[in-house]
Amino acid sequence: MVRMAGRPLSETVPSSLVSVRTPTPVLAGRDEEIATLARISGERPAVLLIEGEAGIGKTRLVAALLRRHEFDGVRVLTGSCPPLREPFPYGPILDALRTVTGQPVGALSPVTGVLRPLLPEISDLLPPAPEPMAEPAAQRHRQFRAVRELLEACGPTVLVLEDLQWADENTKDLLAFLVAKPPRRLTLLLTYRAGQTGAALGVPLRAADSVPVATLHLGPLDTEAVGTVATDVLGLSRIDDEFVRVLHQHTAGIPQVVTETLRAVRDLGFSGAAPSPQVLDRIAVPVLLRESAVERLGVLSEPAARLVRAAAVLGTPGESSLFGMIAGLRGARLSSALSEAVNGGLLGEADRGRYAFRHTLARRAVYEATSAPERQPLHANALRALANVVPPPYADLARHARAGGLPDQWQRYGEAAADRAIELGETALAIDTLQALLEQGKLAESDVERLATKLSKIALRGLRSDVSATLERVLAERTLSQTMRGTIRLNLGLLLVRRAGELGRARLEVEKAIDELSDRPELAARGINLLAMPIDGLMPLSWHEQWGERAREVYERLDDPELRLALTGDRIACRAHIGDGSAWTEFERLPEAGRTVAERVQLARLWCNLADAQSWIGHHGRADRLLRDGMVQANSTGALFTIELARGTRLRLDWLTGNWTGLAETGETLRRRYPDLGPVTAEAALVLGGLAAVRGEFSEAERYLAETSVHAPEHGVVPVVLAAAGMLARVRLGAGDIAAACAIVDSGMTSVRCKGVWVWAAELIPVAAEAYAAAGRWDAAETLVDEFTRGIDGRDAPVAAAALAAAKAVLLVARGKHADAGADFAEVAKAYANLPMPYAAAWAKERAALSRLACGDSAATAELGEVAEVYARLGATRDAGRCRHALREHGAWTPSPRGRRGYGTQLSPREREVARMLAAGRTNKEIAEGLFLSPRTVEQHVAKVLRKLGARSRTEVVWLEADSPTCSPEAV
Missing domain, CATH: 1.10.10 (Arc Repressor Mutant, subunit A)
Incomplete structure (x- = not known):
């Protein structure tokens, strides 16, 4: 905060500063403090003290202060105190005064000549040196007076002296002299380390009552400010709250430490994508x-x-x-x-x-x-010192025992630490500890069985792909009892099923484990339950239902409340996924709280898995509520895997419901953070592919969608695969490749027929009908509509009902029945809007308007214009361009209801669209196709973008576009 001596100060200043060293220096969050200091400086003479610990940003604050307009025309003299063993007498003040040369000064009295030997650089400005005085104290007083008179002659001046904690005694005495009676037009701006005022000034600060003295205490950044720095250094628009929290904890909010840490993170390749908190332990x-x-x-x-x-x-x-x-x-x-x-x-x-x-x-x-x-x-000493602490800090004791070379104590304390961590929901700590113990290689077989079993169970809550390798080594190298081997193998299979491309191997491990546990059905229950879940791969629903029947038989024999809850939750989620409306009724009868951490983990799983199911069948409001509650529960119990699955669901739900701000950054973060976590990376790739498609970036869309297993559906999450097939078919139709669109539709229809869960095809069916109609494959189009109608009959799946109506309307358009199609598309738009799915609703309204225009209803142009605005607000630039192109063809395009405006040196909205596509490496032809513009218009936009960004070529826009000025969201 700022304290004032000499006169009251009405403003109070917060105690945090955002200061970050970047190629373009940024100082944020201190506008009020800087404005206050600037005002006080204008009331010369004044003394400004900036106090703070090393790295807190004192120098950056001074630089920002001196750039303000209040200092235009003011002379700035700067000196600093290096940390020397023997500081030079008057060093920082003499360094500052040497820069007076070349600038006019007022008349100087003869006494200032005493500075000639000290300041030879400005000797031409100084009068002749007077005879030295015999008394050293008198001579020193004369030097002090000379410095004050020279500063007086400089006119309006700021004397900046930094790091005064290292100043010599002579400098401190001279400062005390100047502060007691400063020159009339001087501002003294002093910085020093926190808590070292005495070291900075040597004596208590005593200024005249008429002289304002302000002290600014710079404190560390708060969490919000650390987040601001992180987004700036890493080049992000959004960043994970948990990463920011851990970063703040890691750096204590000290700006220099925050910045250096973020630079180290950026050097690991995380620039442009939000890293996970775990990366801070790796740098x-x-x-x-x-x-x-x-x-x-x-x-x-x-x-x-x-x-x-x-x-x-x-x-x-x-x-x-x-x-x-x-x-x-x-x-x-x-x-x-x-x-x-x-x-x-x-x-x-x-x-x-x-x-x-x-x-x-x-x-x-x-x-x-x-x-x-x-x-x-030292570690051994720490172990002895902590041994009698109550309650025992097992994790610390284990760490010190290991580092202290005491393996027996490490094993004892390590297992106790893991048990405590499991009990408290500290999943990552439990996994780390158990894995380290197993990999030391000096355990008895009984110890291996016990520790490996614990690791395999707790790993199911976590996100560590390397655990499976540890478990595989245990199974291959150690002699285990059949029951323990089956238990560990089962959990290994449950881990492998999460990894992209490992579905087949995972199911083989699970089936083998079920055989090994044939006499222990309560232990085999989770494996049987996994095989009953239909969402992965192309095994038909009937195969999963057979395993589901076995799971119900086992359930009746179970006494373990956690296991019963796990099987119940998975059964409810699976039934909801296939559109069984009774699942929601059963869910509402379940308890809302568990008695143990393990039961709460299962409830968190249920809420998040059921949210995923509800999002696929179109109950988006339910999905949103379940996700919020489920993630709170998962966070409180350390259910890390559930949290990440829920984030994937949240990403896709935001895509469906039109919450697209920052969605690309969030999707990239999820995609990069856990590349082996198949279900999450597939959903992230699906959303990123969709975002690229609606921007007209078709090659990017194809690249992302290929990561969803759309070309290898037997390894993928079936709803994701079918949604990706719908997107990819639409991309290929947009590129005019009807044959390729039909090929991807054929593949998608083969998958859905094989699986037998038709509600998951809701995003494929309308575009499949369009592709088949465009190719003249009318029988195929009619067949898929009939099959879809039967497949969703009686199912609780609002999005499937909307998709069926959309497919039928598409076929009406293809057969030239525009009046009927227009009416049907209007109803489809309402259905999608009610879900809500604003992009799908806009697509249906666009089709309704085009159908009306085909019937000669010119009033439909207004509706088409509104749809273009909806697309533009969402960020669907290609779709907006398509609508505007149609309006131009009908002679009804008006660029903006508010009229055109001039943007000066800023990029217009259309120019920003072009700049973003240039930054992504798009050619003029691709930009023209993506935005439905003529090549000539694109050439003009590209020229303006290069000029406004100061780029010498289009390749430079890759890094310049992100720093371009923000513009109005108006359409151009």
């Missing part, structure tokens, strides 16, 4: 931070350095006595070492009586700078 400590920590460590005494190393080994905040036990220090030596470590900026008080490193990366830097021979006994 190396940035060089600047490592050197800073090691430099601070190097100037400490041996006891203080040992204490800091002990704190790094401990890894958590602790009391001084605990640090002392680990470092072998006590009494006065401990107190002295702690004070030195705190004053040196390496440790700080985390809370009352407990100390810690300022941020995680500082601790890591010190830990990595400590040699292994020195770390091992």
Whole structure:
């Protein structure tokens, strides 16, 4: 905050600053503080003090302040204090005054000549040097007066002195002299490390009552500000809240640490795509931070350095006595070492009586700078120091035992830590611990069975693809009992089914495990239940229903509440997926809370799986509510896999319901974060393909849609495959390739006929009818409509009903029955709007308007214009262009209801569309086709884009377009 001395200050200043070093410097979140300081500076003389710890952004704030218009025409003199062992007398002030040369100054009295020996660079501005005075104190006073008079002669001036914590005593005395009676038109702007006011000024600050003195205390960034920095450095429009939370925790919100950490993340290849929080554990400590920590460590005494190393080994905040036990220090030596470590900026008080490193990366830097021979006994000391803590910190005890070279204690504490983590829903910690224990290779067979079984079970909540390799090694290399082997193999199969391309192998493992557990049906139940779920692959629904019957038989013999709940939840979700309306009734009878963490995990799974089912059959409101509740429950229980599945469902639900802002970035994040997580990456690719298609980026759309298993449906998630087939067929129709569109439709229809779940074909059927009609395959078109009609009869699937009506209307258009088609499409539009599916509704309204126009109803042009605006607001630029092209053909196109406007140096909305397509590498021909413009018009737009962005060629737009000025969303 800003404090004022000398006069009241009405404004108060928040204690956080956003400061980030990027190719284009950015300072955000401090407008009020900067404006306040600028106003105070205008009331010269004034003294502005900026206080903050290292890396907090003091220099950046000064630079931003001095760029304001209030400082136009004001002379700025700058000096700084380097961290020298023996600072130069008056060093920063003399460095600042040397820059007076070349700028006019007022009349100077003879006393300023005393500065000639100190400032030879401006000797031509100074009068002759007077005779030196015999008394050193008098001579010093004369020098002080000379500096003040020179500053007075400079006129309106800002004297900036940075890092005053390293200033020499002479500089501090001179500053005290200037502050006591500053030149009339001078602003003193001083920066120094937090908590070091005395070191900065040497004496208490005493200014005249008429001189405003403002102190700005810069605090760390809050979580929101860290998110702002992250989006800027990584080049994103949206970023994951959990990543921002962990980043803030990792860096303590210190701007320099935040920025350096994000640069390290960006260097791993995450620029342009939001990374996961886990990546922060993989990055190396940035060089600047490592050197800073090691430099601070190097100037400490041996006891203080040992204490800091002990704190790094401990890894958590602790009391001084605990640090002392680990470092072998006590009494006065401990107190002295702690004070030195705190004053040196390496440790700080985390809370009352407990100390810690300022941020995680500082601790890591010190830990990595400590040699292994020195770390091992410190870990052993930490283990002894924590052994009697109640309740036992098992995770910490296991870590110290392992690093301290004590394997027996590591195994004991490690298993206890894993059990505690499972109980608390800390899934990642449990997996890490159990996997590490199993991979050490020194366990008895009984220990392997027990630990591997625990790992295989808890891994089902997690997201670790490497666990399957660990379990496979256990099965291949260790002698296990048949029951334990079957249990581990079953869970391995349940893990493999999540991975793209592993469906066949997963089912083989599950069936083998069911045989191994033939005498333990309660253990085989999850495997039987998996085979009953029809959503993956092309095995017919009847095959899954046979396994479903076996699952119901096993269910009746189960006593375990969690397992009964798991089977019940999966049965409900599966029935909902195929359009069985009774599933929702059964769901509403279930309890809303579980008694144990395991039961709550199953309820979270049910809510999220049922949300997925409801989104596919068209109950989008239900899906939205289930997702919100399910993700809260999943987060609270550590059900990480369920969370990611739910994020995939949320992504697709946002696509269907028209919430497209930031959708591409979110989709890329999901696609890149867990590339082995087949169900999630498929849904992300589906949405990214859809977004590319509606923008007219057909090659991009094909690339994304190929990742959905649309060309290998036997390995894919069937609803995703069929939706992707519908999108891909529409892309190929849009490109005029009717034969290719029919080929993908044929493949999709083969899949749906094989599977036998027709409600999943809702996004394929209308475009299939269009493709077959365009090819003149009328029998095929009529057949698919008849089959779809029978397939969805009696099913609870509102989207399928809308799709059937749409397909019938498409065939009416193809047969030239435009009046009937127009009326039917209008009803289809209402049906889609009620779901809601705004893009599908706009498509139906467009078809209705075109049908009316074909009947000679010119009034339909108004409706077509409205549809173009809906498409444009959604971001469906190709569809908007198609409507506008149709309006131009009917002589009814008006660019904007508000009329054209001039955009000056900013890009117009149409130019931004062109710029984005240029940045994606599109040719003029592809842009013209995507936006339904003439090649000549596109050439003009490209020329304007290059000129406005200052790009020398179209390839430069790749990085320039993202930084272009924001424009109005009006259509052009």
